[in-house]
Amino acid sequence: MSKPIVATTSLAGCFGCHMSLLDIDERILDLIDLVDFNKSPIDDIKEFTQMCDIGIIEGGCCNSENIHVLKDFRKNCKILVSTGECAIMGGLPAMRNNIPIKECLEEAYLDGPSTKGHNPEGILPNDEELPIILDKVYPCHEIVKIDYYLPGCPPRADLIWNALVALVTGDEMKLPYEVIKFD
Amino acid sequence: MSEKIKFTIDGKECFAEKGANLIEAAKENGVYIPTLCHLEGVKPAGSCRICNVKINGRPMTACTTTLIEGMNIENNVEDIQELRKIIIETLFVSGNHYCPACEKSGNCELQALGYRFKMLVPRFPFEFEEKEVDAEAPKIYIDRNRCILCKRCVRSLKTEDGKSIFAVQGRGYKAMINIDHELAMNMTDEEATHAMDTCPVGSILKKERGYYDPIGSRKYDKKPIGSEIEQIVTN
C-alpha cells in the first residue's frame, strides 16, 4: 500500500513551524516510514505532482502569491492543517493590520533605519513580477476551508507529531495540556 | 463562630460560611469556577460572564452570588462550559491578541483559559480593530489591543484619597479603559507592579520590564489555570 502524501508550505511565516516539524528528533525516521512528501521546502518539490492527503500550512496570507499558493494547496490536498499562530490568526505579520499600507512600505523602503538615505528616488517596489501586498494579513481560514488547527509559535514538535500520526492512522488526536500553546 | 451552610456543586457536598461568595467558597472546597474579572476583596463586577453557573437551574454569575443554604450549583456541565468557551473566544477576536509578542504570555489568564478550554482557533472571525496604546504615564502603559474590559483596574486601583486612576470611557464595543494621566504621574514602582499584576492580560504593563520569566517556568506553562484549586483536598 502506498504511503500517505504530505505537502507543506510557508506563506507569511518565518519557517519556524517547519523547524518545529524537524524538531521531532529521531522520530523523523519514523515519519519517513510513515509518509511521503510532495510539494514542500523539505524536499524542494516546487509544484504539486499528484493529489496529496495532508497539506501543512505555515503562515497567514499577506500577499497575492500567498493566496494563490493556499488555493493551490486546497485544490491538491484532501486535508489542510493550519499550523502555527500566523496561519491561524495572522500572527506577528498581522500586527501591521491597522497601519496604512503606504506607511508600512515607506517604513520598509524609505524611512527605516537601514533604508533612510539609500533610496533617494523614493521607489517603492512595483515590478509587475512581484506579488501584491494585501490590505491586511489574513488567517488561512479566511481564504479557504481549513480542516485542523495546530496553535503555537511554533506549535510544539510533539503537537505536530501527534497530529500527523493521528491523521495518518485515523486515531484520535492526543492533546495533552503541555502541547497546546499560543506562543 | 459564624454559621456554616451546606451547598452542592455538581453533586459534590460543599460547606462554607454563611454569606460567602460563591467563587471563593468553591475554591475553599476544591472546585474551580473560571473567571476573568473577579478579584478577591474587590466588589464583584459580573462583567466577563465566564463564571456563569446554574444555580437551582438558573444561569447566574458565581462572582455576584452570595451563598445560601442548600444551593444546588452546576458548574462543570456541558452547556455552561460551551457558553464559557464562546465568551473566551469572543474575547480573543474582540481585541488583537498576538500572544507570541506579548510580555504577559504564559502568565495571562485569558490565554490560560484558552488552554484550559482547548481553544485551537476561535470560531469567530478576527476583526483586527484598531485600538490605541496609551504610554503617557511614566511608570506604566496601557495596550488596549489586549484589554478585555474586566474592570479589575477600575475597581481596585485607587489613589490614597480614593480617586480612580482608571475608568471606562465610551460604551458598547467602543468602550475602553482610560487612565488619569495626572494621577498616574505619582504612581510608585510598587503601585505600577501591582497594577500590572492586577491586570489578567497584558494590557497594563510596567515600563522597562519586558519579558521576565523564561518559557517553561511561567505560571501556566505546565499546569492549567485552576488546577492549583482542584488539588486542594477537602474533608
Next chain:
Amino acid sequence: MSSHIQNIIEKYGKDATRLMDILHEAQAKEGFISDEVVKEIASQLNISKVDVEQTLTFYHFFSKKPLGKYTIYLNNSLVSHMMGREEVAHAFEKVTGTKFGSVSEDGQFGLYNTSCIGMNDQEPAAIINGIVFPKMTTYRVKEIIKAFRAGESVTDMINSLGGGHNQSDLVHSMVTNNLNRRGAVIFSEFTPGDTLKKINSISPKELIDEVKKSNLRGRGGAGFPTGLKWDFCTKTPGERYVLCNADEGEPGTFKDRVILTERPEMVFEGMTLAGYAIGAKLGILYLREEYRYLEKQLETVLLGMRGKGLLGRNIAGKEGFDYDIRIQFGAGAYVCGEESALIESCEGKRGEPRNRPPFPVQVGYLDKPTVINNVESLCSVVKILEKGAEWYKSMGTKETSGTKLLSISGDVRYPGVFEVEWGITVQEALEMSGAMNVKAVQVGGPSGRLIGPNEFHRTICYEDLPTGGAFIVIGEGRKILDVVKNFMDFFIDESCGSCAPCRYLTVILRNKLNKIMEGKGVASDLDDLVNWGKQMKVANRCGLGQSAANPILSSIENFRYEYEAKIEKGKDFDTRFDLNKAIQESSRAVGRFPEA
C-alpha cells in the same frame, strides 16, 4: 468660565451624584464640554478627571467636541427608515455640506444619527437644538437650513403646532399626539388633585393592598406586579425613594410621550401615591433627554401642585406626609430604561445595569430601598384608587387586568397611541390601526418578537403575548433582513459594554448577518446565528443583553425563507474575501494597476 462651572456645582451642593445635571448645564453654556471644563468639574467635585469622563462619554448627547451651532439629530430607527429617512438624510448632507457624524466646516451644522426618539408615529423626525421636527421631508430640510443660514432661530422654524397640550405656550411643539383611541383608564375623564385627597381616608398598607387586588402589573414590559413591588420595598427599613421610568427608549414606543403631554398631573399624582404607599420623601421622574421639550410644562405642573399643597409638606392635608418630586434628565442611552441602570444614571454614573440580587426594592437609589415604576403603571394607580380595584379588574383578561397603551406605527393608515383593554388580538389591533398587507409585526420593539400572520390570532396579554406597547407593522414590500439589521445596529449602539457577550457577540452576529445580506452566506451561517444568538439569553446581566439577539432568533424562527433566499444552494464556504478588493490599497500606494 471657572466661576460659571463653580456656580453650577454649588447649585448642586458639590454633590457628585448630581453629575448628570452638572454636565447638562455645563454643556448648555457652550454646546459641548471642553477638556478644561472636565478638569474644572473634577477638581470641584474632588473626583478624578477620568471619573467625570466615564459618565460624560457614556451618553449620546454629551460631547467633548463642538456639535455645531445647529445640532441636528436625525432618528435612525426602523420606522424612520421605512418613512423615508434616507432621502431626508441625503438632503441634510447635501444642503449643509457635511456628512453624518460631523460638523460642517463653518461650524454651523452638526449632523448626527440618533436612536429612536419616540416619534415613530410621525417619522422621519429630527431633534434640532432640543426642538423636535417631525414629519421631515426633503423640502422641509432645504427650507429650514436656508432659514438658519439667513440667521433665523430654531424656534422661528416651528411652523405648526400639534394638538392638545402641544399647542400650549408651555409645550409649543410641532409634535402631534395621534391619540387615536381613549380608553377607560389613562385617557378617560380626569380631574387633577381629586384622587390624591383620598390618602386622608386610606392607610399606606390599604393602598398597597388595593393595588395588589387590582392585579396591576408593570407596564414597561417585564410585568412585575406593582403592589407586590411596593410591598417588598416597605420590608426594607430606611429612607425610601420612588423613581418613575420615563425613559421610553424601546424603538417603536411613544405612549409615555403622549401621557406626559396630556396627563402630567396624573403621572405626578401616581408618583405621589407610590411615595405615600412606601413612605418615601422624594420621587424622581427620570425623563429621556429626547423629551426635553416637555420640561417647561412638567416643571410648571410641579410648581402648581406645590402651590396647591399636593406636593411639599403635609400633602393634601395629610399630617406628616411630606414628599416632593424632581426631574432627572437622561442624556441619550436606551439601557437607562433598565431599572438599575436608571438608578446608576440618577446617581450621576454610567448607565450600567447592576448585578441582582440585591434588587432595587432592597438596595436602590443611593443604596436605599427604591420603587421604580413605569409612567403608565403609576397613572393606572391613580385610577385604581379613584374607581377601585374591582372596577379595574373588570377590564382585560383573567391574568392581565386593565388597559394598555399600544404605540402602533409602521405600515398603517393611523399610526398613534391606542388605549385598549388587554386581550385584544394582534389581528384586531391591525384592523384598528388600518394596517395594510401585513407581512410581520414587531411586538414589544426590537427586544420583543417578530411575528408573522400565523400568530396574528394571539392575544396581547401576559398569559399569551406580553408587550411594553411597541407595535411596529411591517408591510409586504419590506425585507425582513433590513428590519433585523436595523435592530441589531441599535443594540450594538446601545449596549453599555459591561458584559463581554453583549459588548461583542452582538457585533459578531451583526457581521454575520451582513455577510448573508451581501449574498456571501452559506448554510452553516444560519446555524451559527441561532447557536451563538441563543447564548445571549443566558450570558448577559440585563434585559438589553439578554434580548439583543431576539431580532435574529425570532426572524429566523418565523421568516427563515428570507434568509435562505439569500444563500446560494450547495455553497459551503465563503468568507467574503475578495482578492481584487484586497490588493487595491497597495496597488495605489506603489502605482501598480493590475488587471482584476
